[in-house]
Amino acid sequence: MDSDRGARTALIVGAGVAGLTAATALAREGWRGEIAEVGPPDATSGWGLCLTVPSLRALDELGLADACLAEGYGMSTITHVDVRGEPAGTVRLPRLLGARRPAMAGIARPVLHRVLYAEAERRGVVVRHGVTAAAVDQERELVRVRLSDGAVRRVALLVGADGIRSSTRRLLRLASSRAFHGQMVWRALVPRPRWATGIHQFAGATGTAGLVPVSDRQAYVFLTENGVGLGALPDAEFASRLRNLLGPFPGRVAEILPLISAPEAVVRRPVVTHFLEGAWNRGAAVVIGDAAHAPAPQMASGAALAVEDGLVLARELGRHDSVGAGLRAFVHRRRRRCRTLVETSVTIVALEQARRHHEAYPLVDSCHRLMAEPV
Ligand SMILES: Cc1cc2nc3c(=O)[nH]c(=O)nc-3n(C[C@H](O)[C@H](O)[C@H](O)COP(=O)(O)OP(=O)(O)OC[C@H]3O[C@@H](n4cnc5c(N)ncnc54)[C@H](O)[C@@H]3O)c2cc1C
Numbered sequence: 001m002d003s004d005r006g007a008r009t010a011l012i013v014g015a016g017v018a019g020l021t022a023a024t025a026l027a028r029e030g031w032r033g034e035i036a037e038v039g040p041p042d043a044t045s046g047w048g049l050c051l052t053v054p055s056l057r058a059l060d061e062l063g064l065a066d067a068c069l070a071e072g073y074g075m076s077t078i079t080h081v082d083v084r085g086e087p088a089g090t091v092r093l094p095r096l097l098g099a100r101r102p103a104m105a106g107i108a109r110p111v112l113h114r115v116l117y118a119e120a121e122r123r124g125v126v127v128r129h130g131v132t133a134a135a136v137d138q139e140r141e142l143v144r145v146r147l148s149d150g151a152v153r154r155v156a157l158l159v160g161a162d163g164i165r166s167s168t169r170r171l172l173r174l175a176s177s178r179a180f181h182g183q184m185v186w187r188a189l190v191p192r193p194r195w196a197t198g199i200h201q202f203a204g205a206t207g208t209a210g211l212v213p214v215s216d217r218q219a220y221v222f223l224t225e226n227g228v229g230l231g232a233l234p235d236a237e238f239a240s241r242l243r244n245l246l247g248p249f250p251g252r253v254a255e256i257l258p259l260i261s262a263p264e265a266v267v268r269r270p271v272v273t274h275f276l277e278g279a280w281n282r283g284a285a286v287v288i289g290d291a292a293h294a295p296a297p298q299m300a301s302g303a304a305l306a307v308e309d310g311l312v313l314a315r316e317l318g319r320h321d322s323v324g325a326g327l328r329a330f331v332h333r334r335r336r337r338c339r340t341l342v343e344t345s346v347t348i349v350a351l352e353q354a355r356r357h358h359e360a361y362p363l364v365d366s367c368h369r370l371m372a373e374p375v
Contacts, residue, residue, distance in 0.1 A: 008032065010157040011145055013133050013168045015039075017303045018289025019161035020116035022310030024062050027123035029314045031157070035120070035127045036147055038162070042110065047187035047267045048220035049112060050199070050212050051105045054371040055304035057096045058311055065097060065105075067115045072107030073213040077198035083205060085250030090198075094372060106199075106214040108189070112303075133158070136171045138283035141323070157323055158285035159313070161306075164272060166291035172282045176274055178294075181349045183271035184225045185297045186242050190259035192219040195252070204249045208357055211256060221246070221256055224298060226353050230270055238266035271296050271349060275342040280331045284323040288313060293338035295345035298352070298360075299367060305338055308375045337375075341367060 008031050012019045015037035023033040051059065051068055059065045076095060082088040093103035120127065135146040136158060143158040160168025169176055192213050201210040209223040223245055233241060243257050260266065276292045289306035312333055317326035344367050348360040 007156055009153075009155045010034070010159060011036065011133075011143075011153050011155045012159040012161055014160070014162035014166075014289075014291070015113075015117070015127050015129075016161060016163055016289065016306070017112070017116065018291070018306035018309055019159070020113070020120045021059075021062060021064075021307045022159055022161055022288060022313055023120045023125040024064075024116070024123055025310040025314035026157075026317070027120070027125055028062070029318045031314075031317075033120075033125045034153070035125060036131045036133060037127060037129050038132045038148075039129065041129055048106055048108050048189060048212060048214040048218070049303055050300040051107055051112075052300055052304055052371065053093055053096050053103050053368070054301075054375075055307055056104055058304060058307040058375065060097055061311055062119065062307070064115060064119055065101070067119075068105050068107055068112065069102065071111045071115055071215075072105040073192075073215050073219075074102030074105050075198040075213060076103040079198060079200050081200065081202045081251045083203050083250060085252075088203070093368075096372065106212040106219070108214045108218065111214075132162070133160075133168055133171060136168075136285060138285075141284065143284050156284060157317070160285065160287035160291050161289050162291055164274060164290040164294045166287055168285070169276075169287050169291050172285050172287065174276060174280065174282065174287060175278050176276055178272050178274040179346070180230060181271045181273065181296065181346070182227055182229070182353060183296075183349060184228050184268050185271055186221070186223045186225060186245065187267045187269075188221045188239070188242055188260045189214070189218055189265040190221055190256060192217055193252070193255060193259075200252070202249050202251055202253050203358065206248075206355055206357075207352060209246055209249050209253060221260065224271070224352060226355075233268065235263050238263045238268060242266055242268075269297070271298075273342055273346055273349075275339055280335075281327045284327070286313070286327050286330065292334075293342050295342045296349050298348055299341060299345045299364065301341055301345075301367065301371060304371060305341060308337075309334060312375060333375075337370065340370060 080088040288309040320326035
C-alpha cells in the first residue's frame with residue numbers, strides 16, 4: 001500500500017532503547033512517529049542493564065526515570081573489592097536527580113523495554129513488528145522508504161536506530177567498520193543476595209567481575225572473558241562455563257556461584273565496537289544509538305548515549321527551520337562525546353587484554369565524569 005505522510009512525520013527503524021526514546025522525544029515535540037521493528041513483540045533478551053547517572057538523567061527529561069526506578073532497583077554506590085577479597089573503597093555517585101532520588105538504577109532489559117514502549121504508545125507512536133526498511137530514496141525534502149512488506153512511506157525524517165549491525169546505515173551508504181576485540185562479556189540473572197544493595201565490583205587476577213541489583217528479587221552478575229575467538233558455545237554449557245570463570249574470584253563471589261544455574265538466564269556476547277567517523281546522515285535520514293556509535297559494554301554507557309541521542313535529536317530539530325540543519329546540529333553536538341566514549345572503551349579493552357585491568361579504573365572514572373557533564 002502506498003502512503004503519503006509528509007511534514008513532521010518520522011519513520012524510525014528499530015524499537016530498541018534508541019528507537020523508542022527517540023520516538024517519544026520527537027512525539028513530545030509534535031512529530032508523528034511510526035517504528036518499523038524487524039523482531040516480534042517481547043523479543044528482548046533477558047539480561048539486565050545498568051542505567052548509569054547520565055542514563056537516568058536523560059530518562060528523567062522524558063518523564064521516565066521514576067518508572068525505571070520503580071520497576072528496577074535504585075542505587076548510589078559502587079563497592080570495590082580487591083584481589084584478596086578485601087574492601088577497597090566505596091564510590092558514592094553524584095545524585096543528578098536530586099538528593100531524594102538514587103544516582104542510578106539496575107533494571108532487567110525486558111522491563112526497561114516495557115516502560116519505554118508504554119510511553120511511546122501513550123504518545124501515539126505506532127510500532128509495527130516484523131518489518132524493516134528495504135529501500136530508501138530522497139525525494140526533494142521528503143524521504144521515500146519502501147518497507148519489507150511492500151508498504152511505502154514518505155516522511156520528513158528517517159531515523160535508523162537498528163543497532164550495531166544497522167541495515168539502515170547500509171541503505172544510506174554510511175561507511176562503518178566494526179571491530180571485535182577478542183573478548184566475551186557474560187551476564188547472568190540471579191536471585192539478589194540481601195547484601196547487594198549497590199554495585200559490587202570484584203578485582204580478580206586476570207579480570208573484573210561484579211554484581212548489579214535489578215529489582216528487590218533479582219541481580220545480574222557480569223564478567224569479561226579475555227583472549228577468546230568468535231566461536232559459539234552450546235547454550236547448555238553457559239552456566240557451568242560462567243561458574244568456572246568466576247571460580248578464582250575472591251570474596252563474596254563464592255556466594256554467587258551456586259545461584260547461577262539456569263542456562264537461559266546466562267548470556268554471552270562478543271565485545272564489538274564501532275564509531276561512524278564520516279557522515280551520520282544523508283539528506284533527511286540519520287542513524288543514532290549503536291547504529292552510529294557502540295562502546296564496549298564494560299562502560300555501561302551505550303544505553304545512556306542512545307537515550308541522549310533521541311533527546312538531542314528532537315531538541316535540535318525543534319530549534320532549526322529545516323530537517324537538514326537540525327540533523328547537522330545534532331551530529332555536531334553528539335560526535336565528540338560519543339567518539340570519546342567509544343575510544344576510551346577500546347583502550348580499556350586493550351588494558352584488560354594485557355592484564356592491566358587495574359589501570360583501566362581511572363579511565364572508567366574519567367568517562368563517568370565526562371558523561372556527567374550536561375548533554
Ligand atoms: C552484554 C551487554 C551488556 C550491556 N550493558 C549495558 C549497561 O549495563 N548499560 C548501558 O548503558 N549499556 C549497556 N550495553 C549497551 C547497550 O545495550 C546498547 O548500547 C543499547 O542497547 C543500544 O541501543 P540501540 O537502540 O541503539 O540498539 P539495540 O538495543 O541493539 O536495538 C536495536 C533494535 O533494532 C532492531 N533491529 C535490528 N535490525 C533491524 C532492522 N533491519 N530493521 C528493523 N529493526 C531492526 C532490533 O531488533 C532492536 O530492537 C550493553 C551491551 C551488551 C552487548
